[in-house]
Amino acid sequence: MFEGISNAVSAFFSQRLVGILVESFPKMLLPGLKMTIPLTAISFSIALVIAVIAAMIQVAKIPVLRQLIRFYIWVVRGTPLLVQLYVVFYGLPNLGIVLEPFPTAVLVFSINEGAYCAETMRAAIESIPKGQMEAGVCVGMSWLQTMFHVILPQAFRTAFPPLSNSLISMLKDTSLAANITVMEMFMVTQRIASRYYEHLALYIEVALIYLLFCTVLTKVQAVCEKKLASYGF
Numbered sequence: 547m548f549e550g551i552s553n554a555v556s557a558f559f560s561q562r563l564v565g566i567l568v569e570s571f572p573k574m575l576l577p578g579l580k581m582t583i584p585l586t587a588i589s590f591s592i593a594l595v596i597a598v599i600a601a602m603i604q605v606a607k608i609p610v611l612r613q614l615i616r617f618y619i620w621v622v623r624g625t626p627l628l629v630q631l632y633v634v635f636y637g638l639p640n641l642g643i644v645l646e647p648f649p650t651a652v653l654v655f656s657i658n659e660g661a662y663c664a665e666t667m668r669a670a671i672e673s674i675p676k677g678q679m680e681a682g683v684c685v686g687m688s689w690l691q692t693m694f695h696v697i698l699p700q701a702f703r704t705a706f707p708p709l710s711n712s713l714i715s716m717l718k719d720t721s722l723a724a725n726i727t728v729m730e731m732f733m734v735t736q737r738i739a740s741r742y743y744e745h746l747a748l749y750i751e752v753a754l755i756y757l758l759f760c761t762v763l764t765k766v767q768a769v770c771e772k773k774l775a776s777y778g779f
Contacts, residue, residue: 574735585723589651593659593660596660597667647726651726655719655720659712669705678697717759731752
């Protein structure tokens with residue numbers, strides 16, 4: 547039994563395989579830096595804008611718009627992200643709407659993540675004492691001024707940890723963009739694996755690269771939380 551395991555390990559770390567892994571690493575890392583990271587950053591930035599607007603509409607209880615926002619959140623959170631990608635990229639051309647792979651991925655990831663972040667922001671805003679809004683109005687600030695200058699800064703401090711977790715999740719979810727031909731890190735790995743037929747080792751390698759990216763984001767999150775705490779937020 548142990549001899550069989552030893553032989554399997556030796557075969558796994560054969561000279562040929564090590565050479566493939568070393569050669570493939572920069573080929574995987576480069577699309578990660580040039581495509582995966584920008585896709586995550588752009589999509590999440592747009593998602594935050596969507597989330598703040600959606601959360602403010604819900605908190606303000608604007609009748610029609612609030613129902614539309616609730617419907618948007620219900621639909622997006624109730625359908626798989628992969629299905630949403632397919633609907634936009636492969637389905638909309640039937641209506642004459644054709645989008646390039648990268649803009650499609652940005653659009654879908656932004657809309658999808660915006661729905662989840664909207665609920666995070668709504669909960670964070672509602673956690674701020676109502677007296678804060680009343681105090682802002684009493685000193686002559688409008689509702690929007692109070693929201694932007696008083697409420698949202700405090701809400702972002704509360705929402706920062708879950709929003710950071712959402713960012714890390716989005717980074718991993720970008721691998722789904724390979725299904726609509728976006729040349730991100732996972733799709734490049736698929737092509738390399740199909741050429742060398744070393745799927746297990748190559749997929750483990752790309753998983754470790756994703757782990758590296760997520761670890762860096764986690765460290766950045768911890769540093770930012772300490773900074774916010776030191777500033778009294």
